[in-house]
Amino acid sequence: MTHVLIVDDEVAMRRLLRATLIAHDFTVAEAGSLAEARRALAEAPALVILDLGLPDGDGIDLVRALRGGGAAPVGGATPVIIISARDREADKIRALDAGADDYLTKPFGTGELLARMRVALRHAASASGAPAPDAVYAVGPIHLDLGRHEVVVAGKPVHLTPIEFKLLTQLVQHAGKVLTHRHLLREVWGPGSVDEVHYLRVHMAALRRKIEVEPGRARWLLTEPGVGYRLRDGDDSSG
Amino acid sequence: MTHVLIVDDEVAMRRLLRATLIAHDFTVAEAGSLAEARRALAEAPALVILDLGLPDGDGIDLVRALRGGGAAPVGGATPVIIISARDREADKIRALDAGADDYLTKPFGTGELLARMRVALRHAASASGAPAPDAVYAVGPIHLDLGRHEVVVAGKPVHLTPIEFKLLTQLVQHAGKVLTHRHLLREVWGPGSVDEVHYLRVHMAALRRKIEVEPGRARWLLTEPGVGYRLRDGDDSSG
DNA sequence: CGCGCGCCTCAAGATGGCGTCAAGAGCCGA
DNA sequence: TCGGCTCTTGACGCCATCTTGAGGCGCGCG
Numbered sequence: 001m002t003h004v005l006i007v008d009d010e011v012a013m014r015r016l017l018r019a020t021l022i023a024h025d026f027t028v029a030e031a032g033s034l035a036e037a038r039r040a041l042a043e044a045p046a047l048v049i050l051d052l053g054l055p056d057g058d059g060i061d062l063v064r065a066l067r068g069g070g071a072a073p074v075g076g077a078t079p080v081i082i083i084s085a086r087d088r089e090a091d092k093i094r095a096l097d098a099g100a101d102d103y104l105t106k107p108f109g110t111g112e113l114l115a116r117m118r119v120a121l122r123h124a125a126s127a128s129g130a131p132a133p134d135a136v137y138a139v140g141p142i143h144l145d146l147g148r149h150e151v152v153v154a155g156k157p158v159h160l161t162p163i164e165f166k167l168l169t170q171l172v173q174h175a176g177k178v179l180t181h182r183h184l185l186r187e188v189w190g191p192g193s194v195d196e197v198h199y200l201r202v203h204m205a206a207l208r209r210k211i212e213v214e215p216g217r218a219r220w221l222l223t224e225p226g227v228g229y230r231l232r233d234g235d236d237s238s239g
Numbered sequence: 240m241t242h243v244l245i246v247d248d249e250v251a252m253r254r255l256l257r258a259t260l261i262a263h264d265f266t267v268a269e270a271g272s273l274a275e276a277r278r279a280l281a282e283a284p285a286l287v288i289l290d291l292g293l294p295d296g297d298g299i300d301l302v303r304a305l306r307g308g309g310a311a312p313v314g315g316a317t318p319v320i321i322i323s324a325r326d327r328e329a330d331k332i333r334a335l336d337a338g339a340d341d342y343l344t345k346p347f348g349t350g351e352l353l354a355r356m357r358v359a360l361r362h363a364a365s366a367s368g369a370p371a372p373d374a375v376y377a378v379g380p381i382h383l384d385l386g387r388h389e390v391v392v393a394g395k396p397v398h399l400t401p402i403e404f405k406l407l408t409q410l411v412q413h414a415g416k417v418l419t420h421r422h423l424l425r426e427v428w429g430p431g432s433v434d435e436v437h438y439l440r441v442h443m444a445a446l447r448r449k450i451e452v453e454p455g456r457a458r459w460l461l462t463e464p465g466v467g468y469r470l471r472d473g474d475d476s477s478g
Numbered sequence: 479c480g481c482g483c484g485c486c487t488c489a490a491g492a493t494g495g496c497g498t499c500a501a502g503a504g505c506c507g508a
Numbered sequence: 509t510c511g512g513c514t515c516t517t518g519a520c521g522c523c524a525t526c527t528t529g530a531g532g533c534g535c536g537c538g
Contacts, residue, residue: 035426038412042385077365087350097355101362102341109328115335124341124360126316161514178388197495200519205497224388225495225524226401390497400525434483438527464484481518487535493526503516508509 001187002121003028005045005114007037007062007145008083009054013106017049020110027191043183047120049113052095054082058099059084067099079120083108138174139231140220140239142211144172153211164207165187176233178224204229241360242283245267246276246301247322248293252345256288259349276301284317286359287351291323291334298323299337305336318359322347376411377469379459381450383411392450402427403446410460415472417463443468 052059057143079101087105099117137144141154151158166188182194222230243265270276273296291298318340326344376383380393390397405427424433461469
């Protein structure tokens with residue numbers, strides 16, 4: 001499930017894009033301003049579609065922030081596709097050199113946009129070292145074999161239900177990072193259940209019973225109150 | 240010295256491109272047909288500029304060959320930029336999905352071409368490079384990692400409550416600027432609480448206890464009386 | 479000198495997020 | 509059809525956190 005952030009102040013354009021993307025199996029977040037966009041980046045979108053003319057600033061500032069010219073937020077490698085009514089060459093050059101990955105001038109065909117999105121995602125996948133489907137992850141005492149669909153904790157094989165397996169896969173693939181409630185719910189249960197936080201509580205508890213070496217004390221599967229969950233990476237260093 | 244292969248059957252276009260590229264410190268090889276292009280690939284160019292209409296076949300075949308649908312020749316990751324007079328959307332989609340990295344329709348500005356070449360080369364460089372580290376905001380002794388939802392002050396990890404974390408995020412993202420009471424309240428508590436200035440006092444005090452290195456004396460989290468708060472930017476210079 | 483204003487501190491009560499337990503529904507294989 | 513596994517859903521108690529109120533300090537002004 002690929003998550004895309006749309007940043008545009010025109011509601012009509014956002015609606016069009018959202019409909020198109022959802023029809024092609026993406027999940028979508030929307031922002032109408034720079035401030036909203038910064039907030040939405042916390043959901044770690046796989047791609048950003050960005051309009052340049054925003055009410056509270058220039059979209060290029062967001063690109064610069066993403067690319068980390070100094071103080072930089074999450075997602076240094078998130079691809080950005082600019083969509084803009086400005087068709088002057090200087091604008092394109094400025095945006096591309098600021099770190100954008102592509103530049104389409106409005107109006108554009110949705111087919112072309114989708115093709116260019118595929119290119120951008122292809123690049124991102126190869127840049128971050130595509131997670132092979134048969135990869136074996138190891139975090140602390142937890143070993144997860146995606147290909148064999150097997151989990152071993154401290155040398156002992158552990159049986160996980162399908163949902164627990166998906167949860168652990170997400171956590172392990174992003175070990176160390178906080179995964180928001182919405183992110184986990186979207187990836188495991190689908191976009192229709194992003195508000196069912198209670199699912200997480202119940203299934204995280206079940207997962208803890210199975211993967212925590214010391215029962216009653218969470219050493220690896222950590223709660224970030226109000227935000228989400230996180231799997232500790234690196235070696236154990238908790239008293 | 241970056242080596243670029245130009246594939247186009249029009250001599251005039253080749254001359255123009257060659258002149259432009261050489262002026263920008265590239266070295267250039269030229270091909271006027273698919274057969275010549277295949278031979279020129281032996282020189283392992285860092286980038287290919289490819290016209291679609293060639294006398295002995297479609298340029299897309301060259302892209303497919305490069306992307307290795309089977310036995311792949313040199314340079315499976317060599318970026319390819321298409322330049323073509325065909326401006327139909329279907330042509331663009333076909334080329335991009337075949338593995339091309341960008342598509343410009345003739346006529347185009349050389350400035351834009353150069354910018355898109357820089358993008359393509361950037362991608363190629365990062366594809367083989369190290370995985371991007373987590374971007375981190377750093378202001379003075381305060382380090383804020385949005386992805387990991389972690390805060391470190393002077394080397395020590397610090398636990399922040401959700402509200403404290405949101406406050407610090409705002410301050411750090413706009414380090415040096417004054418954030419008004421209303422702005423902070425709107426971003427952290429929502430538009431319904433823009434007048435609850437007392438919330439700010441209490442939580443700013445808590446934040447100070449956690450991030451100020453020297454207790455009792457605010458060096459970083461500064462009060463702007465009657466206006467709002469500000470995080471000092473740059474190095475410490477307060478006596 | 480006294481007052482009002484804006485700010486900081488402290489602390490107690492209210493809130494809400496979280497983990498837990500358990501009952502019921504759905505699903506699948508035997 | 510039956511039994512077992514899994515997921516959903518609800519109820520409940522705990523506890524960190526937030527809210528709210530009271531008081532104190534410094535400062536400018538009448």
